[in-house]
Amino acid sequence: MPESIRDLVMEHPLFDAHEHVSSVPDYAKQEPHFSALLGYANADLVTARGPVGVGERVLPAMDDPGYTSAFFELWRRSRVTGYCRATERACRDLLGLEFREENADAITKAYAKFVGDDPRASYCMVLQEKAGVAWGIKDSIHTPEATSDELYPEEFIRFNYRDDGLLCILSRDDVGEREAWWQRSIHSLDNLIDGLMQSISDCLATGKVTSFKIGVAYRRGLDFKDPTRHEAERAFNRLMGVNVDTTVQASSATGLPSRQSRLSAEELRPLQDYITQRYIRRAADEGLPIQVHTGYLAGNTGVLNNINPMQLVPTLMRYPRVRFDLFHAGWPYQHEMGTIGKNFPNAWINLCWAWTMNPATMEHTLDAWLDGVPHCKIFGFGSDTHSPLMVYGYAVQAREGIARVLQRKIDRGDIDLTLAKDIAHCILLENGVHFHGLA
Numbered sequence: 001m002p003e004s005i006r007d008l009v010m011e012h013p014l015f016d017a018h019e020h021v022s023s024v025p026d027y028a029k030q031e032p033h034f035s036a037l038l039g040y041a042n043a044d045l046v047t048a049r050g051p052v053g054v055g056e057r058v059l060p061a062m063d064d065p066g067y068t069s070a071f072f073e074l075w076r077r078s079r080v081t082g083y084c085r086a087t088e089r090a091c092r093d094l095l096g097l098e099f100r101e102e103n104a105d106a107i108t109k110a111y112a113k114f115v116g117d118d119p120r121a122s123y124c125m126v127l128q129e130k131a132g133v134a135w136g137i138k139d140s141i142h143t144p145e146a147t148s149d150e151l152y153p154e155e156f157i158r159f160n161y162r163d164d165g166l167l168c169i170l171s172r173d174d175v176g177e178r179e180a181w182w183q184r185s186i187h188s189l190d191n192l193i194d195g196l197m198q199s200i201s202d203c204l205a206t207g208k209v210t211s212f213k214i215g216v217a218y219r220r221g222l223d224f225k226d227p228t229r230h231e232a233e234r235a236f237n238r239l240m241g242v243n244v245d246t247t248v249q250a251s252s253a254t255g256l257p258s259r260q261s262r263l264s265a266e267e268l269r270p271l272q273d274y275i276t277q278r279y280i281r282r283a284a285d286e287g288l289p290i291q292v293h294t295g296y297l298a299g300n301t302g303v304l305n306n307i308n309p310m311q312l313v314p315t316l317m318r319y320p321r322v323r324f325d326l327f328h329a330g331w332p333y334q335h336e337m338g339t340i341g342k343n344f345p346n347a348w349i350n351l352c353w354a355w356t357m358n359p360a361t362m363e364h365t366l367d368a369w370l371d372g373v374p375h376c377k378i379f380g381f382g383s384d385t386h387s388p389l390m391v392y393g394y395a396v397q398a399r400e401g402i403a404r405v406l407q408r409k410i411d412r413g414d415i416d417l418t419l420a421k422d423i424a425h426c427i428l429l430e431n432g433v434h435f436h437g438l439a
């Protein structure tokens with residue numbers, strides 16, 4: 001048993017509550033390149049570069065001889081951020097090289113060697129042994145085939161069901177896309193809901209789907225209303241109908257006669273909200289939890305006024321027996337999220353991705369959450385990334401922050417070492433295992 005809280009946290013098995021880790025075949029065929037370690041840091045390079053002119057690029061094309069120097073010029077201006085520091089840490093620890101311009105070629109070669117001749121073994125080694133992931137919830141699937149063991153090792157990867165495109169339905173094309181996925185005709189709102197329910201059933205039948213996901217904050221607000229079926233059907237029928245007064249965009253990829261959305265965002269809401277309510281009720285029927293994206297949006301120039309977890313309060317009140325897992329600490333609404341976590345028995349609060357975005361803020365956040373929220377309701381980590389190597393980088397950064405928070409609480413005399421170890425065990429592993437029914 002480790003003596004210090006830091007030693008325990010740094011080597012404790014992790015529940016990776018939210019990840020987008022690439023499949024084994026995608027990991028195998030990724031072109032070796034130093035930028036494979038970028039993870040989220042690309043967004044900081046874009047911000048560092050500032051506005052670019054029309055037709056200009058943030059960076060030259062990757063095969064341009066000027067790419068590497070332009071890349072590292074931006075890197076040197078950004079490298080203190082959480083995104084960038086995690087990349088430097090992963091590069092140093094896993095490849096034995098500093099993430100610097102003079103090492104660019106060596107990093108590319110070391111990356112190729114790291115993936116090696118047996119990519120599946122390398123994939124499992126970095127995730128399980130290096131990052132210490134005991135379980136990961138891969139985001140996201142909407143077909144049973146996507147859960148195959150060939151793609152994701154079943155000994156430690158499980159899945160959530162997610163179809164934000166449907167929850168945010170915009171046009172007739174979205175319906176056509178589901179017809180293709182589900183291999184059934186959709187002529188009515190009932191057909192659409194039946195198709196969704198069957199798709200969920202098919203995915204649940206794999207035994208590998210532990211949860212549902214709502215990630216619509218990238219596209220709209222989280223203030224879900226509860227419209228009547230009539231209101232939703234009126235919007236659906238208007239969405240589907242083609243009349244002489246309709247302007248259409250001809251020939252869609254889905255083979256439908258037209259792509260159109262002649263509904264305003266306001267008119268679409270009853271349909272989107274109705275589908276979302278049916279989706280939540282299905283989770284309720286199955287006894288499965290729902291993960292919800294709240295807080296900051298990946299990338300740049302996101303609609304940052306759509307992300308406050310407080311918008312979910314009516315939904316939390318409407319479904320008191322549905323377990324909601326609220327993501328990303330709600331950053332920058334981490335205090336709002338703490339109050340939700342304290343107040344609602346059906347809300348769990350999650351630091352996934354948060355240690356990557358803003359590690360200093362998350363140290364204050366976890367410190368404060370532990371003073372207000374039962375520690376059985378907090379998930380400490382989720383890597384939220386594609387590259388297995390960056391799962392490691394983000395995991396180490398999270399472990400460092402969590403260890404410091406617990407050590408400070410011990411130093412202040414708020415808790416003793418035994419309790420600190422118990423808290424670490426819960427927020428790093430146990431809470432996730434129980435929440436997702438993997439015990």
Ligand SMILES: [Zn+2]
Pocket residue numbers: 018019020139384
């Ligand atoms: Zn994510």
